[in-house]
Amino acid sequence: MTLMDHDIAEDVMRGKPDHDLLRFLDKIPELDELKIELIDGKIVMQASAAPLHNLIVTKLAIQFDANDWVALPEQALISERSGFEPKPDLTITTADEVADNRNPFPADRTPLVIEVVSSDRTSDYIKKRLWYAISKIPQYLLIDPYDGICTLHSRPQGADYRVLEMHEFGEPIKLAEPFSFALDTTKFRLYPPKLLP
Structure with missing residues (x-):
């Protein structure tokens, strides 16, 4: 499915709930290279991740x-x-839980989601963390290659996790x-520093 000239954004978006709009965008071949998520009521599109992230x-x-x-890489939840x-970098589950091929995948079928920080730190550190906790995903592992820190969040309660354990790369x-x-x-690497123009 491709957008035709008459399918302007206003026509596409009018009257569509957020999740329906996401389904529509997922079907556009020109957007295949983008990671498209619904975060806090907004459609977020990101270019493919950099090699060290991947x-x-x-x-x-x-x-x-x-x-x-x-x-499961970038599995919609x-x-x-x-x-x-969201589409975490990795959704961890079992073969039995994916047997019905449900998509988007129910958050209550995963004991762990993993995000590797890329450009939007606010989303990974705050918005997604809140949603993962509210959705009662037992563990959320946030890996930050800018700082070389991995934070394992566990025991969700309300809008946050009760336990946070921090580990440096290599541990x-x-x-x-x-x-x-x-x-x-031990094989995780820091992102190189950005050169200023």
């Missing part, structure tokens, strides 16, 4: 796969909390149940 995501996915977990449909991250292993972060 390397961290890949290294994590391999570790979960080796421990018989399913790691939904819950009863409206105004959000293992011991995940809470139902996981029985620690994540290896």
